[in-house]
Amino acid sequence: MTTHAPQTASRTARSVTLPASLDEAVAALTAMPAAVPVAGGTDLMAAVNRGQLRPAGLVGLSRINEIRGWQYQDGHALLGAGLTHARMGRPDFAALIPALAAASRVAGPPQIRNAGTLGGNIVSAAPTGDSLPVLAALEAELVVVGPLGTRELPVSHLLAGRDLLAPGELVAFVRVPLLHAPQVFLKATGRTGPARATASVAVVLDPARRGVRCAVGAIAPMPLRPLEAEQWIASLVDWDAERGLAPEALTAFGEYVAAACIPDPQGDEQLPPAVLHLRRTVAALARRALGRALS
DSSP states (O other), rough: EEOOGGGTTTTTOSSOOOOOOOOHHHHHHHHTTTTEESOOOOOOHHHHHTTSSOEEEEEOOOGGGGGSSSEEEETTEETTTTHHHHHHHHHHHHOOOOOHHHHHHHHHHHHHHHHHHHHHHHHHTTTTOEEEEOOOHHEEEEEEEETTTTEEHHHHHHHHSSSOOOOOOOEEEEEEEEEOEEEEEEESSSSSSOOOOEEEEEEEEEEGEEEEEEESSSSSSSOBOOOHHHHHHHHHHTTTSOOOHHHHHHHHHHHHHHHSSSOOOOOTTTOOOOHHHHHHHHHHHHHHHHHHHHH
């Protein structure tokens, strides 16, 4: 279905297409390569209002029911890219993927959470996207559909620019492993109430692999994984008994994560006060997130 855009939107898009299926969406994007897919529009319309984007057309995804829910698949949850933050913040979803639910609850004010979607958060790839460090820590994979069929890629590859979406392609689903273990997401903002993160940390436990996964968001263009810190702290956890760690170990982990993500400068240079404060914030978030996960 194609309709003419309202006069108020005519300056930004010549046409709006509202497909009812993924196949129709791919066909519409293939027929009009300059068109932009849009779900909640929370990031897209902000870019349009700032004059940063003038799409030739829009392909609306809000009528595609198959990407608005989730299903179970081989020990994973297959999440539709059209899931809103509000839907992911509900208790039934929180029982499934706690850290993603926690990130969704603080993704912004109600109007943003009601409209913004998981797929939009990923494709926009804003450094402050709250779901991104969680997906990185979970080592989630994307299911992408396009004119050549379906393919899969790690979410980290898309966020790092190692594998970009080709013309006509869409992120349809996100495959997340069901770890059945504690997960924590914490973020710091510059003010009280819903706001963009100045730093965020996701920590997930993987008892089957005796592993700890951590990702830090908002301080770089993409989430950062302090792999050495993960391996070190996992070696200290007694996975066969109580998993608690001494406060000194938690503090050391936080500092290890922060130093890995915000390293000291070369030579005799010192970190600027603002950067040093950010590193301390990351250390505190990582320490608290791991402590809550292990408790």
